[in-house]
Amino acid sequence: MNADGRTAYASRLAEGAENAGQAGDGGRLNESILRHRREIRGGYVTWQSDVSEVQQLNAKLLEIEEQLSEETELIRLQNKMQEQRAKVDEKNRIYDRIAEGVHAQSQRIAALTREAEENPELYDHHVRRICFYGTYVKRFANLTLLSETTKSISLGELELAMSESLRALCTCGIPVSIQGNLEGEAAGEELLKAYEQFQTMTEQAGDAIKGVTIRFRGRMCKAILEGWDSATNHARKDRITAEKEKGAEASRDQTRAGLWKKTLEDGNLYASLSFERGGEGA
Numbered sequence: 120m121n122a123d124g125r126t127a128y129a130s131r132l133a134e135g136a137e138n139a140g141q142a143g144d145g146g147r148l149n150e151s152i153l154r155h156r157r158e159i160r161g162g163y164v165t166w167q168s169d170v171s172e173v174q175q176l177n178a179k180l181l182e183i184e185e186q187l188s189e190e191t192e193l194i195r196l197q198n199k200m201q202e203q204r205a206k207v208d209e210k211n212r213i214y215d216r217i218a219e220g221v222h223a224q225s226q227r228i229a230a231l232t233r234e235a236e237e238n239p240e241l242y243d244h245h246v247r248r249i250c251f252y253g254t255y256v257k258r259f260a261n262l263t264l265l266s267e268t269t270k271s272i273s274l275g276e277l278e279l280a281m282s283e284s285l286r287a288l289c290t291c292g293i294p295v296s297i298q299g300n301l302e303g304e305a306a307g308e309e310l311l312k313a314y315e316q317f318q319t320m321t322e323q324a325g326d327a328i329k330g331v332t333i334r335f336r337g338r339m340c341k342a343i344l345e346g347w348d349s350a351t352n353h354a355r356k357d358r359i360t361a362e363k364e365k366g367a368e369a370s371r372d373q374t375r376a377g378l379w380k381k382t383l384e385d386g387n388l389y390a391s392l393s394f395e396r397g398g399e400g401a
Contacts, residue, residue: 150174213267217260220315224252247291248326254287255318262314266307274301274394277310278335281317285331288321294330301335305394313340313392316379320344320390339393342379347388 151171157164218225228249235245258280265272278301289295321331321344329346379390 213263217263220263221256221259224255224318228252228256244291247287251284251287251291254284258283258314259311259318262307262311266311269307271304272307272310274303274305274310274338277301277305277314277340280314281333281340284318284321285333288331291326293326293328296330296332297335298333299335301338301340303338303394305338309394312378317342317390320347320379320381320388323347324388338395340391342388342390344388344390346386348383348386 151169151174152167153170154165154167231245231249231252235242262272262276262280265276282297285295285297320342321328324344324347327346327349328344331345332343334341379392381388381390383389
């Protein structure tokens with residue numbers, strides 16, 4: 120195109136070349152054709168670009184991006200659902216463990232409830248026993264949850280659990296004495312086992328036991344169950360006596376990792392428990 124704006128030469132594909140002089144630095148002929156203009160000696164040169172393929176590619180890329188965005192969102196939702204399902208499964212596992220651990224006490228509570236409904240004269244006595252078993256259910260669940268979430272927990276949690284159980288036992292008319300405090304930490308599983316076995320000892324004695332004394336001191340615990348011999352049947356007496364006769368070495372082998380060491384003297388059951396520093400039961 121010369122300086123007068125007249126086309127000096129145009130290729131066969133040059134669309135709208137006669138209007139190039141009005142296009143300034145360039146322009147767009149349509150959605151897919153771009154026109155360019157540059158000054159040269161004696162006039163101007165113009166040319167045009169077909170960007171339809173680029174536009175198609177961009178459209179395809181946009182479509183792919185939208186698809187990827189949808190897939191990414193889907194993957195995020197799937198991962199979130201899997202995480203939620205894993206949390207639910209974990210909670211169910213813990214709840215099942217608690218339910219299994221307190222199954223016997225739950226059965227006793229149900230039986231006592233039925234008896235109290237059928238025999239009103241037993242109501243007061245059975246309600247107190249239900250509170251005793253219910254306290255264990257609550258504290259067992261609490262220690263289980265702590266042991267599942269924390270590697271080592273305060274020995275004070277065991278002290279609280281045993282003390283509350285003994286206070287519930289006291290409402291059943293059994294004298295109880297609680298002395299001292301526990302200090303330090305231990306593995307949650309050991310505390311749970313210690314509490315479970317202490318509950319078993321008190322349940323074996325039943326209402327006939329004359330009294331319970333518990334002494335907490337640092338990382339040690341000693342319990343005296345008065346009249347335990349007469350309060351339990353002959354089979355249990357023979358079992359405890361046999362354990363005593365096995366000697367101290369056999370006793371140590373059987374009472375590691377949070378198990379109570381038990382001896383029977385003068386009709387009373389003496390039980391002791393200690394935790395080594397570092398979270399291991401002695």
